[in-house]
Amino acid sequence: MKQHFITSLLAVLICLPVATAQAQDAGRVLNLFQSLMGAGQVAAPAAPAGGLAGALLGNALAPAAVMQGRSGGDLFQLLSQSLDQIDEPREIQIGQQLSAMLLGTKPLLLDMTLQRYVNQLGRWISLQSARPDLPWTFAVLDDPGFNAFAAPGGYIFVTKGLMDRVADESELAAILAHEIIHVTSKHHLISLNKAARAGLLTQAISSQFKNDLGGLVSGQLMALGRNMYTKGLDQSDELEADRSGVALAARAGFDPYGLVGVLQQLRTATPDDALFSLSLSTHPPAQLRLNQLELAMGNRLDRYSGQVPLTIAQRLQRLASSGSGSNLQTAVPGKN
């Protein structure tokens, strides 16, 4: 007994300085990260430096903080039962796990100005949504392709290629609004629930991630997520997100024709373009989505249309020069 106690005490004493040293290192890395990014002011309001430093400590400590200790396996069990079992905190945890998976494919874009802007824009739109109090989180992935994704609980991703190619802010707003509707309508949760209840997963697939990250990320949930993001949501979910997203963007003050512009651009993309690829699927093609939108919109929203649109570059410039409410004056050193 006594011996055990002493051993424990020793272990604590030994670990303590190590942990402190780790924290300091993380702090240094953080400072470097911020100075390279010019992000000192940007990151501060959203998260205390300690939190971010903790995050940067890496896998050893971060998972516990991020996932709040709930095992992914539990979440999977709940998902296979009833959707009623998934309250908001659990929904957010499922979103965190799926986000971890998506972030395992592509890193965050290292451009704090753009990340900050997408969060401001997205959060503003989310405030007009049916679930304004979710901890909405937006991010730009470092990928040249043209796409956007959402995960339960308010996690929304757009690619760098998309940011570069939207014609103006109303188009980006439309895409974010579309993804926000997927979250508020719980399209992904319902899809996961259906798949889990149908028992589509084999033990072989689900054991793939076992014990990874201390068992905090569920192999089964990852398998479900991969399946969902590969197969896609129901066509009716996509069309609902289009329709309701248009109304949401208009409610948030944007031109309601933003999505129409995006879909028209999409329709004209050529199959031989390396960044777009043409594939057969049952997903609604751009022309079908346009037709459905035209039927739903008619001229109902025309009175909200017609402002001269700002491009993303123009918006960033304005935010930087006004300085108010944006913290965007911190230009990234070495970038133009």
Add this chain to the structure above:
Amino acid sequence: MILTKPKIRASARHAYLALCAGLLCSTAAWAQSPPQGETVQIKRAAHLRDGPSESSRSLMPLALQTSVVRLGEKQGAWIKVSASDNIQGWVHMFDVTAPASASTSTGNVGTSALRGITGFFNRGSGQAPGNNVATSTLGIRGLGAENLNNAQPNVAAVAQLEALRVNAAQARQFGAAASLETRPVDPLPLPEVKP
């Protein structure tokens, strides 16, 4: 030709950044690319107008199936086009459609296409090839099923992500700075014509 080739700027990589949960920096720049130069067809009798609104003066009538060329400019629901005799003006987006071939092309999947993760624009191609649903969807390169299947969950990046959040007050500040005003907009009705 709506997309220009990417001009990849030199990737800036930094060893320290790799420590930061594998965040790597590589920047690429593309020109803005609205569907400029695309030929579209008038799908209902309309007018070429001298401004982006229904009340703008008519420059010429546009009969059904008239071809016009997009000039890239866009304002609200209106796009600028060039019609016959090189007369330029505006038409409503809903009055044009892609030429028949463009919206029904099925073709073979691009060789470099990764069968992918679905999202805003694509459903991936998990379905059996050869089904006869005439659809064209866009996949993306790089964020494909291969990536998804091989990816290890990056939990640390989620924490970074969450540190990027802004709160409601900050979002409202942004809305004010951007002169965005909320408006009461009713939900759109479900179209009676189902796809």
